[in-house]
Amino acid sequence: MTEPAVGLDAIEIWTGKCKLDLANTFAPARDEDPEKYTKGLGLRASSFPDTYEDIVTMGANAAKRLMDREGLTPADIGRIDVATESAFDNSKPVSTYVAGCLEQVYEGDFRHANKGERKFACVSGTQSIDDAYNWIRAGRNRGRAALVIATDTALYARGDPGEATQGAGAVAMLVDVDPSIVTLSTEQGIGSMDETDFLKPNQQFPSVDGKRSVQVYLSRMREALEDYESVAGRVGVEDFVFAPFHTPFPGMVRKAAVLAYRHVTRGTEIEDALEPEIGRQPREDDFDGRESFETNMRDYVDALSGTERYRTWYGETVEPTLGIAREVGNWYTGSVHIARVSALLAALENDRNIGGETLLVGSYGSGAQAEIHAETVREGWREGVAAADPFDRLAERHSLSFAEYEHIHDAHNHEVETEIEAFTEPNGEFIHAGWGRMNERKYEYVE
Numbered sequence: 001m002t003e004p005a006v007g008l009d010a011i012e013i014w015t016g017k018c019k020l021d022l023a024n025t026f027a028p029a030r031d032e033d034p035e036k037y038t039k040g041l042g043l044r045a046s047s048f049p050d051t052y053e054d055i056v057t058m059g060a061n062a063a064k065r066l067m068d069r070e071g072l073t074p075a076d077i078g079r080i081d082v083a084t085e086s087a088f089d090n091s092k093p094v095s096t097y098v099a100g101c102l103e104q105v106y107e108g109d110f111r112h113a114n115k116g117e118r119k120f121a122c123v124s125g126t127q128s129i130d131d132a133y134n135w136i137r138a139g140r141n142r143g144r145a146a147l148v149i150a151t152d153t154a155l156y157a158r159g160d161p162g163e164a165t166q167g168a169g170a171v172a173m174l175v176d177v178d179p180s181i182v183t184l185s186t187e188q189g190i191g192s193m194d195e196t197d198f199l200k201p202n203q204q205f206p207s208v209d210g211k212r213s214v215q216v217y218l219s220r221m222r223e224a225l226e227d228y229e230s231v232a233g234r235v236g237v238e239d240f241v242f243a244p245f246h247t248p249f250p251g252m253v254r255k256a257a258v259l260a261y262r263h264v265t266r267g268t269e270i271e272d273a274l275e276p277e278i279g280r281q282p283r284e285d286d287f288d289g290r291e292s293f294e295t296n297m298r299d300y301v302d303a304l305s306g307t308e309r310y311r312t313w314y315g316e317t318v319e320p321t322l323g324i325a326r327e328v329g330n331w332y333t334g335s336v337h338i339a340r341v342s343a344l345l346a347a348l349e350n351d352r353n354i355g356g357e358t359l360l361v362g363s364y365g366s367g368a369q370a371e372i373h374a375e376t377v378r379e380g381w382r383e384g385v386a387a388a389d390p391f392d393r394l395a396e397r398h399s400l401s402f403a404e405y406e407h408i409h410d411a412h413n414h415e416v417e418t419e420i421e422a423f424t425e426p427n428g429e430f431i432h433a434g435w436g437r438m439n440e441r442k443y444e445y446v447e
């Protein structure tokens with residue numbers, strides 16, 4: 001018996017409705033060179049939630065748009081999993097709030113849908129897709145689809161180096177059999193170790209060792225790739241059309257991509273072809289100590305990143321995944337999922353026929369775990385991807401002055417009491433409308 005193809009049938013993106021221009025607003029206020037942001041980190045802007053937005057409204061708004069477009073009712077959904085690292089409750093999951101919102105506007109309810117909340121920093125969106133995939137493949141779904149929502153307000157304490165990489169938004173994804181956009185590989189690779197690089201021990205804003213987190217990302221990603229290859233066979237650079245990776249900021253992916261390219265070209269005709277220009281890859285056995293091996297490897301990787309062959313591959317396979325991230329910053333759990341949409345939108349724009357082609361998807365969460373799997377683009381990908389295009393809505397965001405940014409940051413800081421007016425007008429969306437008697441959050445749908 002052949003197993004059913006399971007994957008992403010629909011995707012919707014909801015951006016926080018404000019934005020902070022990093023080069024023109026943030027950098028001057030911090031007295032820094034704008035190119036640190038545009039060139040170094042690779043970011044133009046961050047998305048921020050308006051005063052009436054939070055992880056529930058953004059998730060519910062993305063889900064409603066998806067359900068409306070797909071003509072779904074609550075009876076069609078057997079599972080709602082929310083992935084977030086911005087939760088405000090240690091017991092009641094965000095998915096119950098999202099279901100409560102959706103039940104305000106649809107006939108029927110989610111009484112028989114399994115709901116949960118997944119936590120493992122930014123990798124939990126992918127883990128939730130994995131859970132949905134397993135649930136469907138196990139035959140427990142009774143013909144119903146799973147709704148996976150990755151939603152975060154990725155805020156850092158003011159003055160933290162991570163402040164430049166903030167962001168806020170949600171990605172809703174429908175996981176189903178015979179999907180329209182991509183199917184997921186059964187094969188997956190994991191790289192996972194107990195790490196102290198980024199954590200929120202019962203606090204809203206993270207404690208971050210930023211430089212270490214970059215190193216941990218690279219190490220765990222390499223292990224996940226090796227683990228993936230141990231089950232799927234050796235990966236080659238020609239095997240996949242795009243490589244959407246977790247993108248806390250595009251500069252992170254730039255670092256990871258060249259290391260991945262070095263890894264997968266080792267011992268191949270590409271290494272041979274590049275030899276006259278940059279030599280062969282250093283082999284540890286040829287060096288007396290680890291240190292001199294690492295220095296030589298760093299030099300090799302630097303030289304590799306400047307070759308025409310690498311730059312062409314990067315421009316075609318990785319650069320297209322960064323289009324949305326550049327405009328929105330880090331969406332934590334949603335980040336790798338907007339990278340996938342960016343790549344598919346770029347293919348659409350260039351009228352490329354990528355049905356049947358493979359994506360190599362790399363997710364990462366601090367703490368730390370990386371996951372790699374492959375996805376096959378379905379023949380019907382175009383329509384679903386075109387519908388998920390967020391660029392018009394990104395252009396409509398309210399552009400914050402630096403003073404407004406500080407206000408909005410305070411408005412979302414759980415420790416600060418603020419009274420500020422919203423910058424935008426809610427229109428056909430869920431809003432956070434206050435608190436109830438047990439300190440629960442209340443939500444309303446505004447026509």
Ligand code: COA
Pocket residue numbers: 033034035036037039040041161162163164165208209210211213214217248249251252366
């Ligand atoms: N022009 C061009 N590039 C510039 C520049 C300029 N004027 N000024 C700095 N840069 C480059 C730096 O060289 C660096 O690039 P490199 O790492 O390739 O050398 C990049 O911009 C960032 O500058 P840096 O000084 O390292 O920034 P920072 O110390 O303020 O913080 C992080 C960078 C990533 C540590 C910080 O943003 C952070 O803590 N982020 C949150 C954690 C995170 O996202 N981790 C990633 C893994 S999940």
